[in-house]
Amino acid sequence: MTARGFVAVVRAIAARLCDSATMEHVIEPTLADFDFEADEAARRGQRARCCWLHVALAVSIVRAVVASTLDRVVDQTIPLAAADERQTLRAMMITAGVATAVAVVLLWLPTLGRFDWLLGLYLVPMTIPIALPVGLTVGILAGMRGAHPSHAIVVRLLAMAMLATIVSFATLGWIVPESNQAFRQRAWEQVARVNGFEIRPLARGVNELKWIDLRERVRTSSLDGIHDPAAAFAYYQMWTLPLATLILALFAAAVARRWRVRAAIGSVAAITTLFAHYSLIFAGRQAAMDGALGPATAAWLPDLCVVAGAIAIELTARRKPA
Amino acid sequence: MTPRARIPTLSAKERLVLELLAREGDLYGLQLVAASKRRLKRGTIYVTLGRMEKKGFITSRLEDPPAREGGMARRFYTPTALGRRVVAAWDHVARLLPEFA
Numbered sequence: 413m414t415a416r417g418f419v420a421v422v423r424a425i426a427a428r429l430c431d432s433a434t435m436e437h438v439i440e441p442t443l444a445d446f447d448f449e450a451d452e453a454a455r456r457g458q459r460a461r462c463c464w465l466h467v468a469l470a471v472s473i474v475r476a477v478v479a480s481t482l483d484r485v486v487d488q489t490i491p492l493a494a495a496d497e498r499q500t501l502r503a504m505m506i507t508a509g510v511a512t513a514v515a516v517v518l519l520w521l522p523t524l525g526r527f528d529w530l531l532g533l534y535l536v537p538m539t540i541p542i543a544l545p546v547g548l549t550v551g552i553l554a555g556m557r558g559a560h561p562s563h564a565i566v567v568r569l570l571a572m573a574m575l576a577t578i579v580s581f582a583t584l585g586w587i588v589p590e591s592n593q594a595f596r597q598r599a600w601e602q603v604a605r606v607n608g609f610e611i612r613p614l615a616r617g618v619n620e621l622k623w624i625d626l627r628e629r630v631r632t633s634s635l636d637g638i639h640d641p642a643a644a645f646a647y648y649q650m651w652t653l654p655l656a657t658l659i660l661a662l663f664a665a666a667v668a669r670r671w672r673v674r675a676a677i678g679s680v681a682a683i684t685t686l687f688a689h690y691s692l693i694f695a696g697r698q699a700a701m702d703g704a705l706g707p708a709t710a711a712w713l714p715d716l717c718v719v720a721g722a723i724a725i726e727l728t729a730r731r732k733p734a
Numbered sequence: 735m736t737p738r739a740r741i742p743t744l745s746a747k748e749r750l751v752l753e754l755l756a757r758e759g760d761l762y763g764l765q766l767v768a769a770s771k772r773r774l775k776r777g778t779i780y781v782t783l784g785r786m787e788k789k790g791f792i793t794s795r796l797e798d799p800p801a802r803e804g805g806m807a808r809r810f811y812t813p814t815a816l817g818r819r820v821v822a823a824w825d826h827v828a829r830l831l832p833e834f835a
Binding site for chain 2: 419433434437438439440441442443444445446447448449451468471472474475476479480557559
């Protein structure tokens, strides 16, 4: 395909995706500039630069279409000058996008190789307590785009985080145990049918017990003097995991208020924070199983570390010289 | 009652674009990216320029159609009087409140 043909194909694809204003002010100038620079490079015999410019053009058009669509949605929803609303909406849209992407990955991984709609459906509740904090943390840090969030934005985002925490708590305490059990039962029945095993109802593990049942089991074990760290850790985690949504949002807001975080750096900061938090969850669980830490301490440790980080950032922000 | 006019907002990128256009004269998108020393990105510069045109900070004109067959006319951008005043006002505020600059 010739260089001009490539530009024509890209233009035709963009024309199907974008409105006339976007074509006139975003796509056409992009194509014209790249076309001009590629022509100059070809005239000077710089074939490598010419090829590189075409790759860069394709990437730029994709980014321009995404950025322009995002901008158009924000513009249609909110007046152009309302910067607070734009920042809030952008953070919410990134939150929704990232949370959905995380949920899709979490659904896809366990059903890898044996696609089963019902198995996937049973896993949906399990993704909520993980996808929401990840989405919110990335949404807040990447959505500010180098600007400090105002007090009003922080309040709105934290209200959203509070709502997500409540949803997460209800899901983890009541819906996830039922869906987990249904998932295990269906997966077991599939295996049993293939291998000719007897199909029978499976006993529930600690992850399949509702909040109330788990609390009762921990209380009974304690009264009977039975050491049951798995149940105790799972019980405390039903509090700490949903609360992590609010705590991680608080941390992200503290970072965004302290530093001007650009989208790319914000995304990296969010992923690093989340990685550290989830590493602490796994380390805490192992420590609880080994008896190195009490189940309550081990379960609360990751959230407390993030809270300590948020407080430290807030304190250093206040000490910043005027 | 007439609606109260909003004060125009100016993002860091928009301010950079206006400063570059004021300093270098009329430029097209990729020239702005090059002049900004990679602070502006190829993928988002045109979205930013489109938004700035809507806000009235810059204006654009298409160059004469190129002589080469099938070539596309580039769009050159110029700061408007409003754009220049907004940058000047921003600089003034930044001098008064350096912690927000």
